[in-house]
């Protein structure tokens with residue numbers, strides 16, 4: 548029996564931890580410990596979890612200390628290590644943006660010329676400024692970036708934004724988006740054949756979990772005369788299942804639908820005669 552185990556780096560504490568562990572759990576992977584331990588072994592799958600600082604993960608993955616990691620795409624861009632994104636994961640969505648004090652005129656990146664910009668993401672900001680041929684001073688700080696303009700430390704900031712409430716509370720306005728980010732699986736340049744085989748199994752499970760999250764199982768009843776119209780309204784992955792109901796002249800229609808499409812067609816389904824519409828979560832979806 549092979550003793551090879553895939554080492555997965557996840558954030559020790561912070562924004563990514565809960566969703567990362569939830570994803571692994573939904574993949575059927577049971578991890579033994581609490582987070583006080585820095586390394587944990589999965590009981591039923593050949594992976595070990597390394598709990599690390601988010602900002603250190605790119606280096607560890609590059610060096611092969613960890614084989615893969617779960618980090619934000621923003622960290623991949625910022626750290627500029629020899630790692631590659633394998634699969635976006637759909638959580639921790641945010642954007643890296645330029646923000647200025649509320650009501651400051653901003654017609655484009657050129658308005659940042661000669662300004663002092665505070666950020667924890669100097670490389671990403673540098674790339675943005677270079678791309679637009681802007682000469683500005685980058686003031687690197689490791690946290691609480693949004694406070695910088697208020698205390699006279701900088702004219703502008705470059706930081707992560709999600710709901711926008713931190714900007715709002717600090718009297719700042721988002722002016723330009725540098726990049727959009729979500730959590731992703733990253734890996735080093737080369738994995739051994741054995742590790743790659745474990746990773747492939749893991750990715751298969753993760754994709755099944757992600758597909759299940761973004762799709763719903765849809766059931767409805769309709770008079771037989773409406774079935775054809777309803778089927779035309781349903782965006783087809785495959786042809787829906789149509790089954791007779793006990794009540795004469797009625798059918799039950801079942802299909803799988805992307806959650807974000809459902810709200811677009813709900814009125815059309817009702818107009819076409821669908822009744823008793825049920826939208827049910829899917830546990831796993833094997834693609």
Ligand SMILES: Nc1ncnc2c1ncn2[C@@H]1O[C@H](COP(=O)(O)OP(=O)(O)OP(=O)(O)O)[C@@H](O)[C@H]1O
Nearest residue numbers: 561562563600601602619621622639640641707709
């Ligand atoms: N407000 C937010 N909404 C959604 N995702 C976010 C938000 N802030 C950060 N993230 C994402 O979560 C990642 C981790 O952020 P977090 O603040 O937990 O850690 P950190 O302070 O960057 O890292 P470290 O573990 O090194 O202290 C970020 O790189 C980003 O991808």
Ligand SMILES: O=P(O)(O)OC[C@H]1O[C@H](OP(=O)(O)OP(=O)(O)O)[C@H](O)[C@@H]1O
Nearest residue numbers: 690691706707708709710711712713714
């Ligand atoms: O747009 P919002 O929803 O308000 O989120 C944005 C804030 O979230 C992150 O900070 P976090 O809370 O992770 O604190 P940190 O600076 O200590 O990492 C980020 O650095 C912003 O400050």
Ligand SMILES: [Mg+2]
Nearest residue numbers: 561562690707
């Ligand atoms: Mg943070």
